[in-house]
Amino acid sequence: MIQKTHNQKAWFLVLPVIVLVAFNAVIPLMTVVNYSVQETFGDNVFFWEGVKWFEQVLHSSRFHDALLRQLAFTGIILVIEIPLGVLIALQMPRKGPWVSVCLVLMALPLLIPWNVVGAMWNIFALPDIGLLGKTLNSLGIAYNFTRDPTAAWFTVVLMDVWHWTSLVVLLAYAGLSSIPDAYYQAAKIDGASRWAVFRYIQLPKMKRVLTIAVLLRFMDSFMIYTEPFVLTGGGPGNATTFLSIDLVKTALGQFDLGPAAAMSLIYFLIILLLSWLFYTVTMRNEGD
């Protein structure tokens, strides 16, 4: 018989982590849950409302519109950033002094604070004085991102591509660097074309990092707030009001804490569900 030792001291050792997680995740989340089922008029007085806020949010066309905008935005930037990132990573040198130059250049956009990115692009895109805006207008293309929804979308997408493609590049580059030379040599000897090398060697070896890249870009873009808030403020009209901008407007602009809390939870569940779906599907293919 093996005697099981019960050593309660272990609890003591994990206590700091439990406290940390409780304070920065569990307690705030439970507060949100609390708000989402009650009505309050301040003074810490609450009335039970049940699922009323959830019903209201789920039936609100304003929420539907923001969700659609959000899905469209995330879809567009994924379709652009992932292939573009892979393409750039493929062009980067594998060895030599230029490697570090390229890596630093690629890392730069990631190091800039998000609100600065928004401010930079705001100035860059201004139709009267901005480099981009002024250039486009003098080329005869009518461009004004503060008035024209298409122009606003174009600018927001371009900004995100500029800001985040580097992340995909760095991840893809890491995947590519892990491929031993022998694979390329064998492919040469087998007479493989450039496309075959990509399709059968580089892409399979990059699959895992690309999964991570898609997940990260999906989650981050789905929660995007700072950059469009600084650039367009969600406008013109509601044209670039994505989910988190809408959420902040509801919670802090209108001070509708109940609906805002319900919306937060729905928002959270959508991200969780989509991430889980994506991960399970890609990992299941892996197992074949």
Add this chain to the structure above:
Amino acid sequence: MAQITLDGIRHCYAGSPTHEDDWALKNMDMIWEDGGAYALLGSSGCGKTTLLNIISGLLTPTEGRVLFGDKNVTSLAPDARHIAQVFQFPVVYDTMTVYDNLAFPLRNRGLDTAAVDQRVREIADMIDLTSALKHRASGLTADGKQKISLGRGLVRSDVNAILFDEPLTVIDPHLKWQLRSKLKEMHQRVGATMIYVTHDQTEALTFADKVVVMHGGRVVQSGTPVELFDTPAHTFVGHFIGSPGMNVLPAAVEDGQVVTCGAIVGTSAGPAADRVDGQVTVGVRPEHVSFAETGIPVNITGVADTGRFRIVDTRHKDQLIKVLVDDDASLPSDQAHVTFLAERTHVYVDDWRQVWQGGTV
């Protein structure tokens, strides 16, 4: 199929070589005969892989020409040379099935489906992978993957030569023998030239008809295993081939005679040999040293039993001389004498074997 000729090949990896040691390969002239089974033997970093990559076309030599038959292929790409190469670590295309892996080189060359199918099945049968054809290649064990690598080389009917770069490194010991005899069998069936790089002398000697020993970027000797064993052209060959390696003893030439450990082991014949430039050593294998009543006086300092024979460490002053004796032979007492078998005792000047016309060594 064709004979492979290396004509004045030199190779340097970085920039412009300023020093002799900058060359990874130093001036190489060699002919690899069509259909031969060669082993390229040497310690790590001696230029074996560089040489192999130059033959296959993965590297273009800094100087010199590579000829296949009469055709200069120095600047041709690997796939145009009809060369197959198997690497140290098995290379398989993970997402493909075993069948698609084997078919890959043929499909890249635009063969039609029926021809591909016939050839793939034939090769799969030869390397015992028929039952695995439908499986994903990534699911195979290391030796299975290495068989695929080999199969991708064999599947092309036009291969001039198959190059192996330490192909058994990652294979389990008990499968090494199996796979090596498979390679031998392949060589007999396919008839292509095979060049097998290894740093394992057992592998080299069992695989090849002819062994090429490399050291410090050049070929120091090439010959049959017996030639390498009996008359090593360089002390490195003496060290590297044989277990334990050759005894290399400091020596001197005095009055036309070669003297080591106080004993005359040969004559250098002729007055010219009195002016020998460079360091003189005498090499003799432990197999060719025996105990005798007279000879070089030694102390026995250690005995190692390997099962079939015993390796006896003896010392003349501080000089170690290893002696190989049969397991059942009796050893002399502490004070003993050893003699060398004259026709297997060689004189080296600056590590290269020296033969003097008319000399006895």
